[in-house]
Amino acid sequence: MNAITPRETLITLAQAGVRNGGRTLVEGVDLTIARGEIVTLIGPNGSGKSTTAKMVTGVLKPSMGTVARKPGLTVGYVPQKLTIDWTLPLTVDRLMTLTGRHGTNEIAAALDAVGASRLRHAAVQELSGGEFQRVLFARAMIRKPDLLVLDEPVQGVDFSGEAALYELIRRIRDTTQAGILMISHDLHVVMAETDTVICLNGHVCCRGTPNAVKTSPEYLRLFGDRSGTGLALYQHHHDHEHHDDGCVVGAEHGHEHAHHHHEHGEHHDAR
Numbered sequence: 001m002n003a004i005t006p007r008e009t010l011i012t013l014a015q016a017g018v019r020n021g022g023r024t025l026v027e028g029v030d031l032t033i034a035r036g037e038i039v040t041l042i043g044p045n046g047s048g049k050s051t052t053a054k055m056v057t058g059v060l061k062p063s064m065g066t067v068a069r070k071p072g073l074t075v076g077y078v079p080q081k082l083t084i085d086w087t088l089p090l091t092v093d094r095l096m097t098l099t100g101r102h103g104t105n106e107i108a109a110a111l112d113a114v115g116a117s118r119l120r121h122a123a124v125q126e127l128s129g130g131e132f133q134r135v136l137f138a139r140a141m142i143r144k145p146d147l148l149v150l151d152e153p154v155q156g157v158d159f160s161g162e163a164a165l166y167e168l169i170r171r172i173r174d175t176t177q178a179g180i181l182m183i184s185h186d187l188h189v190v191m192a193e194t195d196t197v198i199c200l201n202g203h204v205c206c207r208g209t210p211n212a213v214k215t216s217p218e219y220l221r222l223f224g225d226r227s228g229t230g231l232a233l234y235q236h237h238h239d240h241e242h243h244d245d246g247c248v249v250g251a252e253h254g255h256e257h258a259h260h261h262h263e264h265g266e267h268h269d270a271r
């Protein structure tokens with residue numbers, strides 16, 4: 001990003017925390033997200049990642065500290081799970097209109113932006129995990145949010161699908177300049193494009209650039225020994241154009257493998 005023009009701050013949490021029924025779920029969270037910035041929350045189960053994300057979306061009010069939003073801030077949210085009645089037929093098209101009225105062109109543009117145009121008339125029940133995530137992205141993007149909150153966006157998606165989703169997130173950031181708050185499903189992997197990693201454990205245990213967190217004694221003390229690998233950066237190398245669904249081959253599923261390769265000529269997205 002341009003170092004001269006400071007990016008507009010979208011949201012600031014200052015010493016924010018949530019108490020519920022006499023229990024502190026998370027506390028002392030300082031966090032800012034600027035336009036075009038990617039912030040990733042990591043931490044073990046129950047460490048307060050979702051609770052922090054909910055303070056950002058506004059679903060939960062802080063019981064300690066403050067949350068300040070840019071006036072008129074619009075937030076898009078991609079949930080970890082979506083509660084829908086799987087027994088009823090539901091097309092992607094219909095899913096896109098469940099939470100708001102959107103025109104045909106808007107829906108087409110949103111699906112196109114995530115490489116899911118061909119899925120428009122598909123049954124939601126029949127989508128793969130990665131396809132379903134893309135549709136949820138499109139649903140969140142349709143309102144052109146300033147800030148996108150992604151709750152474990154690649155969980156349950158296989159390795160090539162995971163690479164494609166990370167690529168999609170990067171592209172959304174580049175094209176829309178939305179701020180992105182991402183909850184990582186894996187303690188040991190964050191997207192390399194992440195500007196700031198915040199490691200939670202009921203409070204902020206450490207924070208900084210991925211490289212700084214990777215070598216921070218707090219991180220290593222808490223999580224480093226469990227994997228023996230520390231924090232790996234999920235990196236994407238751009239030496240060519242991608243297909244929309246980011247076909248990836250030849251990659252072993254190992255987080256130490258920061259690089260992977262693409263094969264051309266397959267998996268074209270039919271438009």
Ligand SMILES: Nc1ncnc2c1ncn2[C@@H]1O[C@H](COP(=O)(O)OP(=O)(O)OP(=O)(O)O)[C@@H](O)[C@H]1O
Pocket residue numbers: 020025026043044045046047048049050051052
């Ligand atoms: N609605 C609630 N009422 C009471 N306690 C809750 C509620 N939601 C979450 N908690 C508790 O708050 C703590 C933080 O939970 P949170 O869901 O934020 O963690 P997380 O880091 O997102 O975990 P995970 O990785 O398992 O999704 C946990 O101890 C959890 O049991």
